[in-house]
Amino acid sequence: MTALELQGKAAKEAERVLSAAGTEQKNAALEAIAAALLARQADILAANGLDVAAGRENGLREALIDRLTLTEKRIADMAEGVRQVAAFPDPTGVVEKMEKRPNGLIIGKKRVSLGVIGIIYEARPNVTVDAATLCLKAGNAVILRGGKEAFHSNNVLCTLMQDAVESVGLPRACVSLVQDTTRQSANELMTLTGYLDVLIPRGGAGLIRAVVENAKVPVIETGVGNCHVYVDAEADLAMAAAIIENAKCSRPSVCNAAETLLVHRTVAERFLPVAAAELKKSNVELRGCPETCAILPEAVPATEEDWDTEYGDYILAVKVVGSAEEAIGHIAAHGSGHSEAIVTTNYFTAQHFLDAVDAAAVYVNASTRFTDGSEFGLGAEIGISTQKMHARGPMGINELTSCKYIIYGEGQVR
Amino acid sequence: MTALELQGKAAKEAERVLSAAGTEQKNAALEAIAAALLARQADILAANGLDVAAGRENGLREALIDRLTLTEKRIADMAEGVRQVAAFPDPTGVVEKMEKRPNGLIIGKKRVSLGVIGIIYEARPNVTVDAATLCLKAGNAVILRGGKEAFHSNNVLCTLMQDAVESVGLPRACVSLVQDTTRQSANELMTLTGYLDVLIPRGGAGLIRAVVENAKVPVIETGVGNCHVYVDAEADLAMAAAIIENAKCSRPSVCNAAETLLVHRTVAERFLPVAAAELKKSNVELRGCPETCAILPEAVPATEEDWDTEYGDYILAVKVVGSAEEAIGHIAAHGSGHSEAIVTTNYFTAQHFLDAVDAAAVYVNASTRFTDGSEFGLGAEIGISTQKMHARGPMGINELTSCKYIIYGEGQVR
Numbered sequence: 001m002t003a004l005e006l007q008g009k010a011a012k013e014a015e016r017v018l019s020a021a022g023t024e025q026k027n028a029a030l031e032a033i034a035a036a037l038l039a040r041q042a043d044i045l046a047a048n049g050l051d052v053a054a055g056r057e058n059g060l061r062e063a064l065i066d067r068l069t070l071t072e073k074r075i076a077d078m079a080e081g082v083r084q085v086a087a088f089p090d091p092t093g094v095v096e097k098m099e100k101r102p103n104g105l106i107i108g109k110k111r112v113s114l115g116v117i118g119i120i121y122e123a124r125p126n127v128t129v130d131a132a133t134l135c136l137k138a139g140n141a142v143i144l145r146g147g148k149e150a151f152h153s154n155n156v157l158c159t160l161m162q163d164a165v166e167s168v169g170l171p172r173a174c175v176s177l178v179q180d181t182t183r184q185s186a187n188e189l190m191t192l193t194g195y196l197d198v199l200i201p202r203g204g205a206g207l208i209r210a211v212v213e214n215a216k217v218p219v220i221e222t223g224v225g226n227c228h229v230y231v232d233a234e235a236d237l238a239m240a241a242a243i244i245e246n247a248k249c250s251r252p253s254v255c256n257a258a259e260t261l262l263v264h265r266t267v268a269e270r271f272l273p274v275a276a277a278e279l280k281k282s283n284v285e286l287r288g289c290p291e292t293c294a295i296l297p298e299a300v301p302a303t304e305e306d307w308d309t310e311y312g313d314y315i316l317a318v319k320v321v322g323s324a325e326e327a328i329g330h331i332a333a334h335g336s337g338h339s340e341a342i343v344t345t346n347y348f349t350a351q352h353f354l355d356a357v358d359a360a361a362v363y364v365n366a367s368t369r370f371t372d373g374s375e376f377g378l379g380a381e382i383g384i385s386t387q388k389m390h391a392r393g394p395m396g397i398n399e400l401t402s403c404k405y406i407i408y409g410e411g412q413v414r
Numbered sequence: 415m416t417a418l419e420l421q422g423k424a425a426k427e428a429e430r431v432l433s434a435a436g437t438e439q440k441n442a443a444l445e446a447i448a449a450a451l452l453a454r455q456a457d458i459l460a461a462n463g464l465d466v467a468a469g470r471e472n473g474l475r476e477a478l479i480d481r482l483t484l485t486e487k488r489i490a491d492m493a494e495g496v497r498q499v500a501a502f503p504d505p506t507g508v509v510e511k512m513e514k515r516p517n518g519l520i521i522g523k524k525r526v527s528l529g530v531i532g533i534i535y536e537a538r539p540n541v542t543v544d545a546a547t548l549c550l551k552a553g554n555a556v557i558l559r560g561g562k563e564a565f566h567s568n569n570v571l572c573t574l575m576q577d578a579v580e581s582v583g584l585p586r587a588c589v590s591l592v593q594d595t596t597r598q599s600a601n602e603l604m605t606l607t608g609y610l611d612v613l614i615p616r617g618g619a620g621l622i623r624a625v626v627e628n629a630k631v632p633v634i635e636t637g638v639g640n641c642h643v644y645v646d647a648e649a650d651l652a653m654a655a656a657i658i659e660n661a662k663c664s665r666p667s668v669c670n671a672a673e674t675l676l677v678h679r680t681v682a683e684r685f686l687p688v689a690a691a692e693l694k695k696s697n698v699e700l701r702g703c704p705e706t707c708a709i710l711p712e713a714v715p716a717t718e719e720d721w722d723t724e725y726g727d728y729i730l731a732v733k734v735v736g737s738a739e740e741a742i743g744h745i746a747a748h749g750s751g752h753s754e755a756i757v758t759t760n761y762f763t764a765q766h767f768l769d770a771v772d773a774a775a776v777y778v779n780a781s782t783r784f785t786d787g788s789e790f791g792l793g794a795e796i797g798i799s800t801q802k803m804h805a806r807g808p809m810g811i812n813e814l815t816s817c818k819y820i821i822y823g824e825g826q827v828r
Contacts, residue, residue, distance in 0.1 A: 016746070016770075016772075019772075020769060020770065099791065101789070101790075101791060105780055105784060105789075107790055107791070112772075114802050114803070115772075115802055193626070197801075197802050197803070198802070198803055212607070212630065213630060216626065216627060218632070218633070218801060218803045219632070220803075236825070239825040242825065242827055243825065243827060245827075246827035246828060247827075250827070250828055332430070354820045355434060356434065358430075358433075358526075358529075358818070359818065360818060360819060361818070361819040361820075361821060362818060362819070362820055362821065363821045363823060364821065364822050364823055365822075365823040365824055365825055365826075366519055366821055366822075366823025366824075366825070366826040366827075367826065367827045367828055369827070369828040370519060370821065370826070370828055371819075375515070375519075375828070376515075376521055376819065377513065377515060377521070387611075387632060388528050388529055388611050388612070388816035389528070389611070389612055389632045389634075389803065389804045389816070390803045390804040392816050392817050392818060392819075393817075393818070393819045402802035402803070402806050403806050403807075404772075404773065404774060404775070404776060404806060404807070405774060405775040405776070405785075405790065405806075405807045406768045406775075406776055407775060407776065407777045407778065407780055407784065408778050408779075408780075409777060409778055409779040409780025409781075410779055410780075411650070411653040411656065411657065411779055411780070412779075412780040412781065412784070413656055413657060413659075413660035413661075413664070413780075413781045413783070414660060414664060414781055414783040414784055414789070
């Protein structure tokens, strides 16, 4: 057995104990984690300091250094997040429907934990705690495979969580960190059938693609967001300008940020200069279709590739379209099924857009930036699913469960 | 583009039309299919005759010839099944919860079709119609890849369904059959990313394993059933004998049939001869652990492999255990997560078994044979999922849907 297979086996065994644990014991584990985060703050900052120093030495770009860096405030936020998860209702154990069949069998559908969940992620150490505690609350063991850039931070955070779960009588292997951070270990995790019930990749398009391509275990695809805002012929143009500005500029690096603006031809000449003025405040680079470039001198010509790119940056592709139908077609051809918005005052166009656009979240007259577990009222989220199986959109704690049928009989045979 | 990629592309385009179709139009398509099954009975029987003749020539065993064979009665049953699907409520379009968030956004979670569903199956032509119509009702396009043994039958059935959907104004590509029945086409279907939203294999353990090993598209694993009946120390032994007889003998070839009997040591000497007498009526071969063989002279010694085998036949593995805990451990080590039963009069043992056994369906005092869509009140089923993601246990029409969030705004930005 390889090191990872042993880790998988231990997680599977731990999961049998954890899934049978009561809500009180699981909440006690989470409380212990929150307390340890605060108590061991100095250790965490010291380990994180090593990662940040190494990152700077290796020339990591500033945005990544920022994601990697922990501060007292960020640690306190993590602890607060863990306490919020403890306060959630336990999704497991709920019997969703139970009915007596004509033959007298009483059949109920009970929510249970998913099993062992693998998470592959990149340079954000807060994911280590956020993801693990959400999994634990739903009764799942978790195997974390973080990026090498955050290894020291992740290691101290994982050990702290192991100590905490052990302190309330649960197996340490409820949470574990893959110690090998080479590509080899990621590939091995993707094929750990028999141990992993589901693998969730959290990261950029390259990571997601690699996992979807190579995984033999069930995967929940997350996060790639090539999102559009379509400004209809009948639209409140001031509202439209505010929405595209927010969707692009409020946080360009995240998956629910807009990457392409589609504008109906009849309003393009009026709307585009107004939108461009808004976007200019954040120095957004505009890459336009020929019609856009004719209206906006500051726009550079877009290539075909631009329509398929998640910039994650202050860049926006802009295209003029002849109808809502053309916008919907463009989204179908280029969107990633994440978040799509229309700005319109027309009732029928709004309803048609909601029906016809195939994405996790479809908006009328609002920014795509709201696609998020807490904005949707789900509490913390483990990621945003862009696939249709199992879960779609922000995945909260309910999406980390499965079900089983329980059947009470009196000797029935068929 | 390969032939299968073109077929995938056509299905994807058809699905955009189909998912937007109203319930009335989908029901009209199903009615047209049911009518055509009856009207074209002679064509179907003629095509099926070719398959059956070829099967006999190729020495297909009798059980398979039986599965392959269509009769007037079976065609009428298929048509009746299609009409029942038409009568189901349409699962799509339902908004499961819709609430106003503090910022005024109205967010609803709407059931939508899954997309394009691939089904790989073996020699049963009725699956062609059962599976396709269930997919259609939920607004999904379907690509069928049946076994070569049933090719003529499948082809006439698929053409008939295409004519029917076309007759109500839906694209023919809503349903299509893969024309190549070599292993090559199955492998290509498993990797048809970008076109297939989910692949469901229906068949024996070998097929399921091949799909899980090779697929790059999301898969729902179905049907492998290594099911157990555990007879507790405190059990109504007459009830237990009736349950194991039913679980083993009522239809040994299906996935919810029992393969192993576990018996508590304190009742083994009393129970096993009674059970063996029941099972002898169907000439069941018993493969026992040493203790079983000491009690039952007719039992042959079981090997380690027997505990992991889905016989699908009149063979039963028998093992004496020292406790319910040992039975639960055996099931965890050897079960396939399908259906597991305990026979007991003890309340606490029953509740513990229900909690601790990790399977799609866990029974107290009833036969495992009830794991079935219609027995569970779900209507027709597309298969029985033995995985934990997306669906578990019998998958009815609801399991052939996904969801999307629809958000009504008034200009909200974040």
